[in-house]
Structures are given as structure tokens and as C-alpha cells.
Amino acid sequence: MIQSTRRALLFAAALAVPALALAAPQPAAAEKVLRVIPHADLKNLDPIWTTAYISRNHGYLVYDTLFALDENLQVQPQMVDTWTVSDDKLTWTFKLRDGLNWHDGAPVTAEDCVASLRRWGARDGMGQALMDVIASLTAADAKTIVMRLKEPYGLVLESIGKISSNVPFMVPKRMAETDPFEQMPETIGSGPFKFSKEEWVPGAKVVYLKNEAYVPRSEPASGAAGGKIAKVDRVEWIYIPDQQTAMNALINGEVDYYENPPPDLAPILEAAEGVVVEVNDPLGNQGMLRMNHLHPPFNNVAVRRAVLKSIDQNVYMQAAVGNPQFYSVCDSYYACGSPLETNAGNKLVTSPSIEEAAKMLKETDYDGTPIVLIQPTDIAILSAFSLVTAQRLRAIGMKVELQAMDWSTLTSRRAVKEPIDKGGWNIFHTWWIGGDITNPVLATGMGGGGVERAWFGWPDDPKIEEMRSSFARETDAGKQKTLADAIQDRAINNGAYGNVGTFFVPVAYRDNVKGLIKSPVQFFWNMDVER
Amino acid sequence: MLAFIAKRMLATIPVLGVVALFVFLMLRLSPGDPASIIAGDYASPSDIERIREQLGLNASIPVQFGKWIWTLAHGDLGISIFTNLPVTKLIAQRVEPTLMLSLTTLVFAVLIAVPLGVIAAWKAGTWIDRTIMILAVAGFSIPVFVLGYILIFQFSLELRWLPVQGYTSPFVDFWKFTRHITLPTVTLSVIYIALITRITRASVIEVLEEDYIRTARAKGQSERIVLLRHALKNAAVPIVTVIGLGVALLIGGVVITESVFNIPGLGRLVVDAILKRDYPIIQGLILVFSMVYVMVNLVVDIIYTIVDPRIRY
Numbered sequence: 092m093i094q095s096t097r098r099a100l101l102f103a104a105a106l107a108v109p110a111l112a113l114a115a116p117q118p119a120a121a122e123k124v125l126r127v128i129p130h131a132d133l134k135n136l137d138p139i140w141t142t143a144y145i146s147r148n149h150g151y152l153v154y155d156t157l158f159a160l161d162e163n164l165q166v167q168p169q170m171v172d173t174w175t176v177s178d179d180k181l182t183w184t185f186k187l188r189d190g191l192n193w194h195d196g197a198p199v200t201a202e203d204c205v206a207s208l209r210r211w212g213a214r215d216g217m218g219q220a221l222m223d224v225i226a227s228l229t230a231a232d233a234k235t236i237v238m239r240l241k242e243p244y245g246l247v248l249e250s251i252g253k254i255s256s257n258v259p260f261m262v263p264k265r266m267a268e269t270d271p272f273e274q275m276p277e278t279i280g281s282g283p284f285k286f287s288k289e290e291w292v293p294g295a296k297v298v299y300l301k302n303e304a305y306v307p308r309s310e311p312a313s314g315a316a317g318g319k320i321a322k323v324d325r326v327e328w329i330y331i332p333d334q335q336t337a338m339n340a341l342i343n344g345e346v347d348y349y350e351n352p353p354p355d356l357a358p359i360l361e362a363a364e365g366v367v368v369e370v371n372d373p374l375g376n377q378g379m380l381r382m383n384h385l386h387p388p389f390n391n392v393a394v395r396r397a398v399l400k401s402i403d404q405n406v407y408m409q410a411a412v413g414n415p416q417f418y419s420v421c422d423s424y425y426a427c428g429s430p431l432e433t434n435a436g437n438k439l440v441t442s443p444s445i446e447e448a449a450k451m452l453k454e455t456d457y458d459g460t461p462i463v464l465i466q467p468t469d470i471a472i473l474s475a476f477s478l479v480t481a482q483r484l485r486a487i488g489m490k491v492e493l494q495a496m497d498w499s500t501l502t503s504r505r506a507v508k509e510p511i512d513k514g515g516w517n518i519f520h521t522w523w524i525g526g527d528i529t530n531p532v533l534a535t536g537m538g539g540g541g542v543e544r545a546w547f548g549w550p551d552d553p554k555i556e557e558m559r560s561s562f563a564r565e566t567d568a569g570k571q572k573t574l575a576d577a578i579q580d581r582a583i584n585n586g587a588y589g590n591v592g593t594f595f596v597p598v599a600y601r602d603n604v605k606g607l608i609k610s611p612v613q614f615f616w617n618m619d620v621e622r
Numbered sequence: 623m624l625a626f627i628a629k630r631m632l633a634t635i636p637v638l639g640v641v642a643l644f645v646f647l648m649l650r651l652s653p654g655d656p657a658s659i660i661a662g663d664y665a666s667p668s669d670i671e672r673i674r675e676q677l678g679l680n681a682s683i684p685v686q687f688g689k690w691i692w693t694l695a696h697g698d699l700g701i702s703i704f705t706n707l708p709v710t711k712l713i714a715q716r717v718e719p720t721l722m723l724s725l726t727t728l729v730f731a732v733l734i735a736v737p738l739g740v741i742a743a744w745k746a747g748t749w750i751d752r753t754i755m756i757l758a759v760a761g762f763s764i765p766v767f768v769l770g771y772i773l774i775f776q777f778s779l780e781l782r783w784l785p786v787q788g789y790t791s792p793f794v795d796f797w798k799f800t801r802h803i804t805l806p807t808v809t810l811s812v813i814y815i816a817l818i819t820r821i822t823r824a825s826v827i828e829v830l831e832e833d834y835i836r837t838a839r840a841k842g843q844s845e846r847i848v849l850l851r852h853a854l855k856n857a858a859v860p861i862v863t864v865i866g867l868g869v870a871l872l873i874g875g876v877v878i879t880e881s882v883f884n885i886p887g888l889g890r891l892v893v894d895a896i897l898k899r900d901y902p903i904i905q906g907l908i909l910v911f912s913m914v915y916v917m918v919n920l921v922v923d924i925i926y927t928i929v930d931p932r933i934r935y
Contacts, residue, residue, distance in 0.1 A: 132894060134704035135660070142662025216664045256662065272672045274706045292715050293705045294894050295886030331787060331884045332894075339774055339786040340884070469897070496653070499899050503655035506670065521663070535664055544666070 122324040125604070125620050126346040128337045129328045130613075133297045136286070137274040139214050142256035144524070148613050151315070152299050152326065153194075154260035154280035157185060157204065157236075158252030159315035162373075162609055164429055164529060166252040167316035169308065170199070170261060170281070180243040180566055181226075185236040190306030193263050194285045201230035206267035208236075208251065208259060213271040215257035217532060220563060221250040245566040246532060253533070254315050254612055255526040283307065283321040283616045297328040299615075312608055312617040319616040322606060326615050338599075341366060347604050347620055350613055351596040353471065354417040360599045367602050370417065370595040374426040374525020374611045378407060378476055379536060380589030381548045383517050386510050388462065388489075393455040395586025399440050401448035401483045404592035411475035411594065418594040424537060424579045426525030426611075427593050431572065436580030440590070449487040461490040462517040465505065467498040476520040476591055505547045519547075520591070526611035530571075531559050531578040536588050548588065555581050623927070626935035627920065634916045641912045645905050646690065650683050654899040656703045677703055690905065699906035704898055709906040712891060719789045720887035722799070723879065724872050726807040731814035732865060738815070739822020739861075740849055746827055754819060761816030766875060770809040770882035777805060787884035806883040810875050814868045821864040825857035832856070858929040866922035873911050 131145040138150035159169040168174065172188035191199035205228050212218035212225075226239045238247070251259050266275045278286040284299035291297055307318035329346055331337040338356050341349045342363040352360060352368070361368045382389035382398065389395050408418035421427035422437035434441070462484070466477035481491045494516075496504065501519060509515045528534040538545050538559065539552025555578060562574040582588075598607070603621040608614045657673040658665075665673075674680045678689065693700055699709035742754040778786045784805055790798035829835065830853050838848050877889035888907060895903035926933045 134898065134900075135706075141660050142664055214669070256664070270676075272669075272676050292886055293702075293707065293712060294716075294891055329788070329884075332890070333881045333884065335771060336774070336787050336882055336884050339779060340788075343778055343782070343786045345786055345788065497897065499655075499659055499897060500653040502658040503653060506655075506658055506667065546663070 123322075123620060123622065124325045124327055125323040125348065125615065125618055126327050126329055127348045127615070128331050128340070128346050128350060129297075130351045132294050132330045132332070133291075133328065134293060135274060136278050138260055139211055139257050139271060140274045144256060144612075147256045147258055149286070149297070150258055150260045150280075151282070151612065151614055152284040152616075153278055153282045153286050154262060155191070155282045155319075156252065156258060156260060156315070157208075158248055160252055160254040160526075161313040161316040164254075164314070166248040167310075167313070169252075169316060170204070181240045183238040183240070183247055184231070185238070187234040187236075188308075191281055192304055193281050194279050194302060195263075196304075197263065198233070199261065199281050200233045200264070201236045202233075203264045203267065204236055204261050205230050206264040207261045210262075210267045210269070210271050211257060211259040215253075215259070216535060217246065217250045217253055218257065218259065220532060221247065224564075242564065243566050244564055245571060246530075246563050249530070254610075255524060281305075283319040284326060295330055297330075299326040299328075300324065307616075312606075312614075314608065314610045315612065315614065319614075321616055322619040341599055341601070344601060347601050348618075349599040352599045354412050354414050354594075354597065357414060357417070357597055357599075365602050366599055367604075368597050368599045371598045371607055371609055371613075372525065372595060372611045373609055374428050374529075375419065375593045375595040376522045376524050377424075377426065377528060377593050378411070378472075378522045378591035379520060380476070380480055380591050381519055381521065381536065382586065382588065383515065383548050384545075384550045385508060385542060385548075386515060386517070387460065388455070388457045389517060389586075391455055391457075392586055394452065394457055396439060396584070397448045397451035397455065397487060398484065399583070399586050399589050400443060400451055401445055401487050402440060402589045402591055403443040403483070404590070406483070407476055407479050407591040408594060410479045411472045417597060418592055421593050422583075422590060424528065424534060424582060424587075424590060425530065425575065426528050429525060429529040431530055431575045433576050433579055435576035436583040439583055445483065445486045448483075452487050452489065457489070459490055461492045463492050463494055463511050463515070464518045465501050465516045466493050466495050467501045467520075468495045469497045472522070472594070473498075473520045479591075480518060480520065508542060508549065522594075524611050525593075530562070531575055532563050537578060537582045539585075539587070550585065550587050552581070552585055552587075555585070555587075623924075623935060627924075630916075630920050630923070634913065637916060638909060638912055642691065642694070642905070642909060643687070645908045646687050647683070649899075649901050649904060650686070655679075656899040656901065659898060660704070690902075694909075699909070700902035702895075702903050703900050705900075709902050712903060713888065713906065713910060716886060716888045716891045718791060719885045720876055720880070720889060722792065722803060723806055723810065723876055723885060723887060724869070726803050727810045727814065727872065727875075728865065728868065730807050731811040731818055731868070734811070735815040735818035736822050736854075736861065739819040740826055740854055742819065742823040743826035743830060743853075744845070744849055746823075751823075754823075758816040758819045761812045761819075764812065766809055766813065766878045767882050769812060770805070770879065773805045773809055774882075789885045789887075802883075802885075806879050806885060809882070810872070810879045813875065814871070817868060817871075818861065818864055822857065822861050825860045826853050829853045829857045855929065859926060859933075862922055862925050862929060866918055869918045870915050873915070 129145060133145050133149050135141045135146045138146040156169050157171050158166050161167045170187055170191055171185045174185045176183050212222035224240050224242055224244045226241045228238050231237045263279055266277055269275045283302050283305045285302050287298040287300050301321040301324050307320050310317040312318055331340060334353055337349055340346045357368050360366050382395055384390055404420040412418045422440050423432040425431040464477055464481055467473045481493050484491050504516060505519050507514050531537050535546045539550045539555040541551035542549045558574060558578045562571055565571045605619045606617040608617055657670050657679060660673055661670045701708055702712060738754050742751045745751045774786050777784045784801055789802050792799040835852055838852050876887060877893055880887045880889040892907045
């Protein structure tokens with residue numbers, strides 16, 4: 092018996108031993124720490140392997156970029172010092188600035204950057220488009236990158252300076268040579284913070300340490316561009332999935348910054364002492380209603396147009412967001428507030444009407460077959476969009492079957508191209524951050540590449556593909572704007588998708604946090620905590 | 623006894639085998655695809671296929687199962703699809719908070735519930751008994767997350783006595799550990815206090831009607847001696863059983879408590895993994911939970927022999 096009792100004790104002790112080994116290093120008392128509740132858990136460290144926004148934000152802390160978008164969405168040099176374009180617009184030469192070093196101390200070279208661009212170009216949509224027109228990409232010397240094009244291309248800087256996933260982050264050549272479909276084995280960048288791998292607890296905590304050797308640009312921070320000055324010694328991401336708990340932790344001063352509290356908690360946070368709530372993303376997020384163009388009834392443009400006519404952005408936003416402070420109504424497919432924002436083609440959608448939509452639907456061949464709307468119930472805003480759509484489509488005379496599921500299931504279901512009776516779907520909702528829809532090449536939903544190349548929903552419109560291609564190759568900004576207008580006109584009138592409104596997710600922080608950067612992407616340089 | 627333990631240990635192998643097969647099939651047959659989640663919104667179908675290929679998800683289900691069993695046989699739970707870290711490392715990172723929360727909850731629950739149950743039995747039918755039983759029913763009925771939020775509101779936000787969330791290891795800072803673990807422990811304990819109180823009361827009442835209790839009283843022994851030395855000891859087997867079952871319930875209970883108090887334990891790890899379809903983590907954790915459950919049952923069986931010497935294996 093004594094022996095058995097000992098075994099039980101040994102079992103308990105065996106479970107407790109890892110605890111002793113896991114005593115994590117703690118920050119020194121004098122260190123300045125910015126404690127952040129991020130919008131998601133960091134599960135992947137490779138921002139090229141995944142498009143997850145949290146991995147992108149991680150990338151911005153650790154890595155640096157050749158170019159970057161400033162707060163006016165203009166491309167500015169970041170790691171690049173100077174660059175030139177030949178008169179025939181076919182040869183681009185980029186010279187790296189001084190003082191760039193990897194976190195392991197090795198200097199950043201042009202070869203590293205060439206390899207990084209190639210890996211990014213194998214995965215990213217804009218990168219793939221750019222690689223298609225590149226004849227050669229080489230390192231002329233340790234600091235000079237030479238890009239030769241097959242034909243003039245209007246989005247060279249916009250591509251390598253793109254702000255959102257996948258961002259062309261620079262990594263050492265040995266890391267860049269990793270198969271783009273496998274995760275890089277290390278996290279060595281040249282950015283303003285270093286990733287503290289020993290302190291990473293997936294699902295709980297991520298720690299970044301100030302890169303003392305980082306040489307920032309001399310310009311003030313502006314968007315993703317300008318001087319990236321690390322003003323705190325540590326940035327700690329404390330992942331709190333429960334929104335109520337996250338809010339309470341901020342109110343209680345246990346964290347300094349809450350990246351995206353749900354708008355319905357904003358009134359409580361605003362009323363809390365020492366807490367500031369504001370919108371930090373000038374572009375916001377655009378809600379999307381995507382129809383499946385492959386199968387009836389939405390393979391008929393007239394039915395799609397009827398659906399678009401029924402979309403009243405105010406109704407969607409009131410249902411999903413509620414507080415008018417956090418949404419706006421705007422018909423543009425390009426992010427509202429971005430340089431290409433336009434009303435082109437919006438006659439169909441600018442005055443929504445259930446009656447007119449019902450009339451338009453009656454004139455189609457829709458036979459009353461129920462349509463399947465897939466609803467991600469674990470994402471509150473998309474779930475609300477789905478309920479509004481179901482109600483409005485029923486109001487115009489459609490039969491709607493709402494199928495509830497979690498987002499993970501939806502992401503695999505939406506890839507099914509089969510008809511409804513074989514597991515397909517008719518409508519789903521998602522949203523795009525403003526930084527991802529600033530031009531027709533970035534705005535994947537506008538594409539018309541058909542069943543092989545288009546985004547889920549698979550619109551088939553060769554003409555719009557041709558127009559997008561022309562936009563990418565156009566080097567004159569004025570002509571690009573004209574093309575962008577024409578593309579939007581065509582996309583809306585073909586019912587490419589529905590824009591259900593723009594919403595803004597606020598940030599909340601203790602009033603001792605200073606130096607926030609206005610941007611569609613969350614950055615942590617320039618941020619300071621006054622203790 | 624040793625033969626019994628060895629036999630029970632051997633019996634865990636087929637149990638774990640069945641669990642492994644069931645979990646594996648359930649995951650593969652349920653909707654959702656980690657490759658689609660990884661690939662993100664911009665990926666082409668060929669990108670998704672390449673990721674599936676790279677993750678080994680394109681192989682047939684028997685081949686995938688065979689590979690997993692092979693790695694298990696080598697003591698390896700596999701590599702997380704998303705974090706690219708060994709599942710054993712992820713579990714090791716998370717085991718301490720869950721273990722500590724479970725231990726403090728069990729100890730706290732037993733320390734409160736057993737005396738309450740004995741008092742209720744001793745004062746059966748009186749207002750004291752009824753009050754304790756009303757509290758027990760309330761304890762059963764209140765959802766863990768509601769109680770958690772109420773306690774946070776009162777003790778963290780209003781009184782500012784305790785932190786809202788987080789966890790500190792007792793091996794790093796015991797005072798901080800105590801502050802962090804108090805509210806989750808009280809929250810999670812309530813349902814076990816209710817459960818153990820009711821069982822203790824019922825068991826002690828039953829024993830108090832036995833002849834040997836009457837004999838003890840007739841011999842002039844005090845009520846304290848009668849209750850503690852004679853009644854409680856003889857009522858111990860069902861109480862130990864329910865405490866053992868409580869450990870199994872804890873596995874479910876910690877998921878919610880860890881979320882409400884943001885404790886980085888195994889409960890949250892499994893929920894995150896399910897939402898992302900990180901198959902190796904889900905499979906590994908369910909196996910670990912099953913193993914713990916089997917071991918707890920074994921420990922309970924051994925404790926039976928201590929509290930009731932008549933039981934022999």
C-alpha cells in the first residue's frame with residue numbers, strides 16, 4: 092500500500108516538474124514594457140507562409156521592408172536609400188541604406204533582399220503579378236538590387252511597398268531559401284524589435300525586445316514609413332480571447348493597449364477612468380456579400396443586380412456595429428478615404444430599395460429554389476451580416492436557407508465549387524481591411540478570372556481581367572485613375588459582390604500610452620508608455 | 623496490489639487505442655481544413671493543395687492514422703500544424719497552470735464541502751441543513767462564467783483586491799500566484815463544493831443510521847467523535863468516488879474558467895486548436911486527458927483500500 096501511495100505521489104510530482112523548468116525569464120524592474128492585447132493569437136511566425144494579419148503585425152515588429160506606405164498611402168523608401176528607373180522604365184535599381192543589420196549581427200545584403208523578394212513573389216498575389224513581368228532580379232553588389240522588367244509595369248513600388256498581407260519583408264538569404272510553402276525555421280529580421288523565442292507561449296504570450304542596433308530613418312514615423320523608433324524595451328502581447336476579460340484587464344490597468352475591442356464594449360471603456368477609445372485606422376474595413384457566380388441563381392447577372400439593389404449599408408451597419416461613430420456608408424469598392432475612392436458605377440447601389448429589388452428579381456428566371464447562405468456564427472459581425480442578408484433576400488422574394496457553422500468550416504466550405512446539392516453554397520460574407528482594397532489589383536474580389544483563377548465565388552469576366560492587367564501596366568497615375576473608375580463601374584454592374592458598408596474597429600488604451608500611428612495596420616514602434 | 627496496478631496500467635493501452643482511433647476519425651470526418659485557414663483569402667486552389675500536400679493531409683485516412691500511431695509509438699505526439707512546435711512542448715508549457723488550478727480547486731472544494739456535508743447530515747432536517755442544501759443547489763445552478771464575471775467585477779474592478787486575469791507560477795512568485803489563482807479557484811470550486819457537500823451529507827446520513835453508530839453513542843462518545851471517527855470514515859468511499867469523478871469534470875470546467883480568467887492552460891489550448899483544426903494538438907491533448915482520467919480512476923481505487931481496509935484487489 093505504501094508503495095502504491097508513493098506511486099501516486101510520484102505521478103503528481105512528475106506532472107509538476109515541467110512547471111519548475113518553465114519558470115519564464117521576467118523583465119527587469121527598470122524596463123519599459125508595453126503590454127498589449129493583440130487582435131488574435133500569434134500561431135505562425137512566418138508572414139509569407141500565412142496571410143494571417145497577426146503574423147503580418149509580428150512581421151512588422153521583427154522585419155523591415157524595402158519600401159513602405161506612409162499615412163497618405165504614398166510609397167516611401169524604408170530600407171532603400173536611393174533608387175532609379177531607366178528611361179524605358181524597364182530597369183529599376185535600388186540602393187540599400189547604411190546601418191542595416193540582421194538581429195544576429197550580420198549585415199543586410201542585396202542578395203538577402205533578392206532572395207526575400209523571390210520567396211514573397213511565389214506566394215503573394217501582387218508579388219506573383221510582379222514576378223510575371225520581371226526578366227531578372229539580381230544583386231549588382233552588396234548594396235544594390237537590380238530589377239529588369241519585360242515590359243513597363245505601373246505597380247513596382249506599390250507591390251514591394253504593399254502594406255498588408257503578404258508584406259514583402261526582408262529576411263536573411265538562408266531563411267528566404269526556405270520553400271515558400273514551409274515555415275521558415277528562424278525568426279531573424281532587421282526590424283526595430285527582436286522576437287524573444289524563449290518567452291513565446293503560443294496562445295498566451297509573445298515578447299519582443301528592443302533592437303538596440305536598429306538604425307531608424309531620420310524622417311518622422313508616418314504609416315508604415317519613416318523612422319521606426321522603439322521607445323519601449325519590451326512589447327508583450329498578452330492574448331486574451333475573452334473580450335469581457337480583455338476589457339476588464341484594461342480597465343484594471345493590467346494591460347496598456349487593447350488592439351480591437353468590439354464596438355459594443357466601447358461605451359463601457361469610454362466611461363472607465365484612464366481609458367481612451369479611438370479609431371486609429373483611417374480606412375476601416377469593408378463588409379462584403381459574395382455570391383457564387385458558378386451556379387443558379389447567381390450565375391445570372393440580373394439576379395446579382397437585384398441582390399445589390401437590396402443592400403442598404405445603413406441597415407447592415409446598424410445591425411452589426413450599432414454605434415454610428417464606428418461605421419460609414421460609402422459605395423466605393425476601393426477603400427473609402429484611399430486615393431482611388433470613386434462613385435463610378437454606383438447608380439445601382441446608391442439608393443437601395445426592397446421594392447425595386449423585388450421587381451428586378453421578378454423579371455429574372457429565379458424559380459424560388461432556396462439559396463444557401465453560409466453563416467459563421469463565431470464571428471459576430473459576419474453572423475449579423477448574414478442575418479440581415481437572409482432577411483432582406485426573403486423580403487425581395489427569395490427563399491433562403493441559413494447554414495450556421497464556424498469560420499474554419501466556412502473557409503473550407505467556400506472553396507467547394509460543386510452545386511448546392513453536392514456541398515456547395517450561394518452566399519457568404521467576409522470583410523477586407525482598407526489597406527487590402529486600395530486598387531483593383533489588390534482588391535481580389537473584383538477579379539473575373541473564372542473558375543480557375545478568380546477568388547471564391549469565381550466571377551468569369553475576361554474583360555475586367557484585361558482592364559486590371561492594363562491598370563497594372565499603366566505607369567501614368569491619371570490614366571490609372573480612369574481605368575480604376577471603369578473597373579469599378581463594370582464590377583458593380585456585373586454584380587461582382589456587394590459592399591455592405593465600412594466599419595471601424597476602435598483601439599482602447601490607458602491614457603499613459605503615447606505615440607500611436609494612424610494606419611490600417613497596427614504598428615508598435617513610436618509607441619511609448621509613461622510610467 | 624502491485625499486480626492489480628500492473629493489470630490496470632496494461633488495460634490503459636486498449637483504452638487509449640480506442641480513444642486515439644475515435645478522435646482521429648472524428649477530426650478527419652468533421653468539416654474544416656487547416657490548409658485553407660493557413661492559405662488565407664488570397665490563396666489559389668493550387669496553393670491550398672500544396673499546403674495540404676506539405677502537411678500530409680492529402681494522404682488517405684488509414685495512411686495518416688498509421689503515421690500518427692507510428693510517431694505515438696515513439697513517444698512523440700507530433701508537430702502542431704500552425705505553430706510548427708512539438709505538441710509535447712506546447713502541452714508542457716500549459717500543464718502547470720491547469721494542474722495548479724485543478725489542485726487548488728480540489729483542495730479548496732474538499733476543505734469546504736466535507737465539513738459542510740457532515741454538518742448538514744448532523745443537523746439533517748433543521749434550518750442549517752436546508753440552508754446548506756439551498757446553497758448547494760445554487761452552486762450547481764450558477765454557470766461558471768457568470769460567477770467568474772461577478773467575482774471579477776466585485777473583487778477586481780470594484781475593490782481592486784485581486785487581478786482580473788493571468789497566471790504566475792508559484793515557483794516564480796508565490797504571493798502573485800496566490801493572488802492570481804484565488805478567483806479562478808473559488809469560481810471553479812463552487813460546483814464541486816455543491817456536489818461533494820450533497821454526497822457527503824447523503825453518505826453520512828446513511829451511516830448515522832447504522833447500528834455501530836448507535837452503539838458508539840450508547841457508549842457515551844461525544845458527537846464530534848461519533849461524526850468524525852465513526853460516521854465520516856465509514857462514509858468515505860462514496861465521497862472519494864465523487865471527488866475522483868470531480869477530476870474528470872474539472873477537465874471540462876477548466877476550459878471555461880481558463881478563458882474567463884485568461885489562464886494559459888490546457889483547456890484554452892484545446893479550444894484554440896479545435897477552432898483552428900490543429901489536428902495534432904487536439905489528438906495529443908485528448909490522449910493526455912484520457913490518460914489522466916484513467917490514472918485518476920486508478921488512484922481512486924487505491925485510495926479505497928486506505929479508507930476501507932476491507933477492500934482488497
